[in-house]
Amino acid sequence: MDARLTFLELPEHRLYAPDESPTEPPVVRLRDFTRAFGANTIIDRLDLDIHPGEFVALLGRSGSGKTTLLRTLGGLDDAPGQDVSVPSSRAVVFQDARLLPWKRVWRNVVLGLKGENQRERAHDALREVGLGHRIDAWxxxxxxxxxxxxxxxxxxxxEPRLLLLDEPFAALDALTRLKMHGLVLDLWRAHRPAVLMVTHDVDEAIALADRILVLDGGRIAAQERIALPRGERAELTHLLRSKLLGILGGTATSDAVIPFPQGGH
Amino acid sequence: MPILSKLSRTLGSSRWLSPIAFLAVWELASRTGLIPQRTLAAPSAVAGTLAEMTLSGELPSNLVVSFERVLFGLAIGVTTGIVLALLAGLSRRGEAAVDPIMQIKRTIPTLALTPLFIVWFGIGETPKVALIAFASMFPVYLNLFSGIRGVDARLVEGARSFGLSQAELVWHVILPGALPSLLVGLRYSLSIAILVLVVAEQINASAGLGYLINNARDFLRTDIIVVCLLVYAVLGLAADGLVRAIEARALVWRPALLDA
Known part of the structure; x- marks a missing residue:
């Protein structure tokens, strides 16, 4: 595991930023976080910090615990007696949009919000995602x-301090997915929430994130910090992809393939 | 020739043709004496009686009486059904308390309770309304209950992640999600209410459609009986139309209705 954590160096570029000491306290702080269902440990003594405005991608195979982690951070699962601190101002975007079909688009946008000018606030937000004209659609x-x-x-x-994205583009076609990547980055730059995006798409993680975590067996198996500006990552993508896929796939085979015992006739 | 064949094809595919032919045969059989008046009145006689009873006010006044019975019975039955379904659907304890009793109730055919209701409530309006209420309660209960339990858990979870309180969840997510089922239940309840009305009105009524039918039977007035049957049919159609109208307004978000 130590080998995986060492940063890859290329001669031309400094690809990874050093761990700058943050001036602000992290928005998410998990220490020794464990989650188990019965005898089945999903998350195993996990430490995680996410800093304000940081874009973190969480990679992992199915069953690696990434959804469980996201549900805890989103407040969908309780974590009694655990050292977990998350901001109260947070919002989740699920893989399926989970809009209430019986409410018009703008009422879905302001669902659960209190205060005046709800329609106006909905309209502003919808304009930002390019859907101002669908405000009254079903x-x-x-x-x-x-x-x-x-x-x-x-x-x-x-205006969440923490935005949680649960494989938000997995159900979209490739072209729409690329457009959504651009939109998410624009929105992230404009609002600066800390983002945790769960994904199984390595390219997506490399294209969007400041930091990539690989979750495996309920622990962080590797992490990569990317300092290159988005848009200049083409060269890096190739290298990093094979490395990350190696981490994901390498453990997969060693876990899944059980060799036959020798001389078992 | 092509015009003739086209005409016959149009007539052949028309859905009006067979009912009209049926009426014509019926009328012809009555006129020729094949069907005696005391067995079944001719369509023309029925139409005449309908106009006569409407103009004299006999039919409207009795119709109002029957209508009120259905209305009161339904109001009580549907309200009770909704309240019980909410109790059972929204809490496990409510389900444990309410559902077994409702399932027991389901096994008793409502109409079999008629003698008991007469003993309890006499022979006035009360047993009629009570029977309709009792019968119309169950479809609403059953459908709304399963509708509440069938609301998409992912929608509930999504809404919960935006900080909705329990009451807000019920109001914004669970009840609208269960509304289509409630309307299905309502449609069943309406048709059952009219069915029970027909039987309940035979209990020593002094007004209403059932009273008209009973009287007509005693005087062998088959024309009046047929008129009342027609009115029952219209009541059923009107009830169905009412629920359809409610659905068109309340479920406007559904794609099938959006396309229409």
Whole structure:
């Protein structure tokens, strides 16, 4: 595991920023976080800090515990007696947009919000994701990409300090997914929430994140920090992808393939 | 020739043709004496009686009486059904308390309770309304209960992640999600209410459609009986139309209705 944590160096570029000592306290802080269902340990003594405005991608195979981690950070699962601190201002975007079909788009956006000018706030948020004209539409008339953009607007209208994305683009076609990457980055730059994005798409993680965590067996198996500006990562993608896939796949085979015992006739 | 064949094809595919032909045969059989008046009145006689009873006010006044029975019975039955379904659907303890009793109730055919209701409530309006209420309660209960339990858990979880309170969840997510099921239950309840009305009105009624039918039977007035049957049919159709109208307004977000 130590070998995986050492940073890859290329001669031309300094690809990874050193761990700068943060001036602000982290928005997410987990220490020795463990989660088990019965005898099945999903997350195993995990330490995690996410700093304000940081974009973190969480990679992992199915069953690696990434969804469980996200649910805990999103407040969907309780974590009694654990050292977990997350901001109260947070919002989740799920893989399926989870819009209420019986509420018009703008009412979905401001769902649960208190205060005046709700329609106006919804309109501003929808304009930001390029859907100002669909403010009165019914959710079931939206395309998959549109629904996901409404879900983003619904998250951002709350001005969260922590934005949790649970494989938000996995159900979209490749072209729409690329457009959504650009949109998410624009929104992130404009609002500066800390982002934790769960994904199983290595390229997506490399394209978007400041830091990539690989979760395996309930522990952080590796992490990579990327200092290169987004858009200049093409060269890096190739190298990093094979490295990350190696980490993901390498453990996969060693776990999954059990060799036959010798001389078992 | 092509015009004729086209005409016959149009007539052949028309859905009006067979009912009209049926009426014509019926009328012809009555006129020729094949069907005696005391067995079944001719369509023309029925139409005449309908106009006569409407103009004299006999039919409208009795219709109002029957209508009120259905209305009161349904109001009580549907309200009770909704309240019980909310109790059972929204809490495990409520389910444990309410659902077994409702399942026991389901096994008793409502109409079999008629003698008991007469003993309890006499022979006035009360047993009629009570029977309709009792019968119309269950479809609403059953459908709303399963509708509440069937609300998409992912939507509930999504809404919960945005900080909705329990009451807000019920109001914004669970109840609207269960509304389509409630309307299905309501449609069943309405048709059952009319069915029970027909039977309940045979209990020593002094007004209402059932009273008209009983009287007509005693005087062998088959025309009046057929008029009342027609009115029952119209009541059923109107009830169905009412629920459809409610659905069109309340479920406007559904794609099938959006396309229409």
């Amino acid at each position: 959710p079931l008339t939206l395309s998959g990409g549109e629904a996901q953009r409404v879900a983003l607007a619904r998250a951002l209208v709350r």
